[in-house]
Amino acid sequence: MRKAIIFGSVLGAMLTAGPVSAADGKAVYDQYCMACHAKGVNGAQKFGDSDAWDDSIAKGLETLYEHVINGFQGEVGVMPAKGGFGNLSDEEVKAAVDYMLENAQ
Numbered sequence: 001m002r003k004a005i006i007f008g009s010v011l012g013a014m015l016t017a018g019p020v021s022a023a024d025g026k027a028v029y030d031q032y033c034m035a036c037h038a039k040g041v042n043g044a045q046k047f048g049d050s051d052a053w054d055d056s057i058a059k060g061l062e063t064l065y066e067h068v069i070n071g072f073q074g075e076v077g078v079m080p081a082k083g084g085f086g087n088l089s090d091e092e093v094k095a096a097v098d099y100m101l102e103n104a105q
Helices: 002-017 023-039 050-059 061-070 090-103
Strands: none
Touching: 002 061, 023 061, 050 061, 061 090
């Protein structure tokens, strides 16, 4: 139940705020993020697995964005800054994060 409340709050805030940018989160995910997040490489939260996203969601959306954009060393794995793709804009990264969160239900 707690997970549903936290996730619902984060997702609700995202949806009421409208799109972060015109970036296509699915396209960014498919091209850059899928390689790790589809299978959980290096401790990456698996796409579509809400349990895997609990800790990140609990820290709040802005912290999650910050960790993905700037990189993060967690207890389970490593998130390189922008997934190792420095050519991605912050808006593209945020759109990909939003897409992954929308599908972590």
